[in-house]
Amino acid sequence: MSAGRLRFLSAIVLLFVLSSILMVSVFAVNDREAAVSIIGEAEQSVARAYEAVLDAEGVGANVSGLLVRLNAGAWLLSEASMAFEAGDFEEAIRFSELASEVGGEVLGEAEGLEVEARDAGVGRLRWSVVGSVLGVLVVVCVGLLGYRVFKRRYYRRLLKMRPRVG
Amino acid sequence: MRFQDYRTLFQVACLGFVLLAVSPALSQVVSFPGGGERFSELWLLGSNHMAEDYPFNVRAGEDYSLFLGVGNHLGCSAYYLVYAKFRNQSQSLPNASSSGPSSLSSVYEFRFLVADGDVSETLVTFKILEASVQGNAVVVESVSVNDRAFQVGCSSTWDSDNNGFYFQLFFELWLYNTTGLTFQFHDRFVGIWLNMTG
Numbered sequence: 001m002s003a004g005r006l007r008f009l010s011a012i013v014l015l016f017v018l019s020s021i022l023m024v025s026v027f028a029v030n031d032r033e034a035a036v037s038i039i040g041e042a043e044q045s046v047a048r049a050y051e052a053v054l055d056a057e058g059v060g061a062n063v064s065g066l067l068v069r070l071n072a073g074a075w076l077l078s079e080a081s082m083a084f085e086a087g088d089f090e091e092a093i094r095f096s097e098l099a100s101e102v103g104g105e106v107l108g109e110a111e112g113l114e115v116e117a118r119d120a121g122v123g124r125l126r127w128s129v130v131g132s133v134l135g136v137l138v139v140v141c142v143g144l145l146g147y148r149v150f151k152r153r154y155y156r157r158l159l160k161m162r163p164r165v166g
Numbered sequence: 167m168r169f170q171d172y173r174t175l176f177q178v179a180c181l182g183f184v185l186l187a188v189s190p191a192l193s194q195v196v197s198f199p200g201g202g203e204r205f206s207e208l209w210l211l212g213s214n215h216m217a218e219d220y221p222f223n224v225r226a227g228e229d230y231s232l233f234l235g236v237g238n239h240l241g242c243s244a245y246y247l248v249y250a251k252f253r254n255q256s257q258s259l260p261n262a263s264s265s266g267p268s269s270l271s272s273v274y275e276f277r278f279l280v281a282d283g284d285v286s287e288t289l290v291t292f293k294i295l296e297a298s299v300q301g302n303a304v305v306v307e308s309v310s311v312n313d314r315a316f317q318v319g320c321s322s323t324w325d326s327d328n329n330g331f332y333f334q335l336f337f338e339l340w341l342y343n344t345t346g347l348t349f350q351f352h353d354r355f356v357g358i359w360l361n362m363t364g
Contacts, residue, residue: 050245050279051344057243067243067279071286074245074277080316081275121194128191135187144179150176152168 035089035096039080042096045103046073054109061117066106073102206244207237207285208339208354225364226297232358234337235287238280247349248288250274250311253334254322260338260355264295267338267351273318274311292335297362304331304362325329330361 044075049070080095211233212219221230229279238244249272255260256267278286295315296307305321336357340349 047245047342047347050243051340053279053343054242063243064281068283070278071277076281078275078277086314086316124190125194128194132191133187136184139180139183139187143176143183147176150172151169153229154172 015109031089031093035084035092038093038096039077039084039101042077042099042101042103044071045100045107046077047103049073049103049106049110052107052114056110056114056117059114059117059121061110062109063113064104066110066113069102070106073106076102178245191342202239204240206240206279206339206341206352206354207235208248208356209235209237210292210337210356210358211235211287215345220358222359222361223363224294224360225362226294229291229293232290232292233287234276234279234290235285236339237285241282243279243281243346246278246280246286246352247340247342248276248278248341249338250276250292251336252306252309252316252318252320253321253336255325255332255334257320259334259336260353265353267340268336268355272338273309273316274314294362295362306333306362309335318360330363333360333362334358335360348353 036088049066053063053066053070056066074093076099080092080099083089084092174350194259210220211217213221213231213233215233220232234248235320236246236248238246238362249267249268251268252273253268253270257270258266260266263304269288274290276288291313292309292311294306295310298305298307300321303321303323306318308317310316321335322333324330325332334357336355339352339354342348343350
């Protein structure tokens with residue numbers, strides 16, 4: 001083989017190796033960026049779901065089931081974050097997507113529960129107000145009636161009294 | 167007793183009954199602040215689920231276990247993040263005066279969503295994966311927590327006062343802040359000392 005052909009072949013091989021390294025690093029950077037973005041979305045999804053759970057809890061909804069599911073989402077997020085730190089971007093993306101899915105489901109259900117709890121709260125308030133108004137009316141009527149009866153008896157008893165002459 | 171006295175008594179009694187009657191509606195509208203202190207708990211228990219038998223003399227390649235627990239008494243459900251960190255005697259712990267976390271990288275993280283008044287506990291299994299003796303120091307190259315390996319490159323020189331090469335595995339508690347939309351160090355940490363023996 002001539003020196004010229006050898007040089008040409010070496011240049012081709014070098015070019016191929018360099019382009020492969022470049023491609024691998026470009027893909028790695030892309031994977032990393034994709035993982036950062038998807039983990040960020042999953043973080044937000046779980047956080048939004050947590051806030052929705054808090055809102056539902058605030059209006060009296062029973063959120064224990066949602067907390068159990070959101071715990072699973074949070075665990076997936078931890079796994080995603082640690083896989084990312086270990087450089088396993090594919091695993092990080094997979095866990096993040098699952099976490100986002102759980103977050104989205106919990107968010108929807110928490111919002112539904114919040115509406116239900118709010119409606120139930122309004123219904124409870126309505127019945128409480130009706131009950132209270134009726135209660136006050138009964139107290140006022142019985143009070144007035146009792147007062148009149150007592151007053152009449154008091155004065156009748158007073159009139160029957162005779163002054164003592166010492 | 168004069169009639170005016172009876173009348174006052176009558177009015178007071180009526181007022182009491184009226185308040186009693188409106189109390190259900192009032193309780194729906196007026197909220198009273200809950201009593202008691204708001205706080206979170208963080209604890210470590212040994213492998214027997216008791217505050218004893220904590221791993222202390224450790225060797226590379228052996229598994230050790232602990233129970234990590236978080237308790238919520240904040241008045242509402244809480245979203246916690248616990249970072250496990252590994253240090254030698256001279257590396258930073260969380261700062262008690264400035265309420266700042268340790269600047270070390272975490273070797274593992276746990277997330278818990280805990281209802282108010284509830285607790286959450288998890289098993290932590292850790293192992294010193296690689297350690298070597300370099301002069302008068304022991305260098306722990308990597309550790310694993312719950313089968314996830316992490317490079318630490320942490321060295322400890324011989325502690326002649328306590329006769330050992332000491333490292334610490336500690337756990338920092340962080341709490342999700344709904345105002346700042348981020349986790350913040352919750353000013354609590356627990357840890358165990360480990361003496362590398364082999």
